[in-house]
Amino acid sequence: MQTLTPQLAEQFDAKAGEGVVVTEVEPGSIAAMAGIEPGAVIVQVNRKPVKSAADFKRAVEKINGDKRVLLLLRKGDMQQYLVLRW
Numbered sequence: 001m002q003t004l005t006p007q008l009a010e011q012f013d014a015k016a017g018e019g020v021v022v023t024e025v026e027p028g029s030i031a032a033m034a035g036i037e038p039g040a041v042i043v044q045v046n047r048k049p050v051k052s053a054a055d056f057k058r059a060v061e062k063i064n065g066d067k068r069v070l071l072l073l074r075k076g077d078m079q080q081y082l083v084l085r086w
Contacts, residue, residue, distance in 0.1 A: 003052040004041065012039055013076060019043040020056045030086050036073065043079070044072035 001020045002008065009016040019041040025032045042050060045059035046069060063069055068085045 001042070001053045001056050003054075012041060014041045014074065017051050018049070019074065020050055020053050030084050034082055034084055036082070037075075039075065041074045042071050043074050044070075046070050047072075 006016045
């Protein structure tokens with residue numbers, strides 16, 4: 001994950017400060033199996049906006065024992081909700 005700088009936002013057709021960009025996905029990981037690819041922008045975690053990599057990290061650290069997270073992803077003109085469970 002990386003905070004969307006103005007340069008990255010332009011590269012990924014997004015708005016700076018509105019989400020984090022996925023820079024790498026480990027093959028075989030839960031994210032890879034769910035279809036998350038580099039270049040996707042994560043806009044929300046559990047319905048709360050994320051504006052930086054630090055916001056994303058804090059949101060994920062709050063996940064309790066059920067080990068589920070709801071993500072709002074944007075790639076180009078498409079947005080989708082995705083639940084990851086581990």
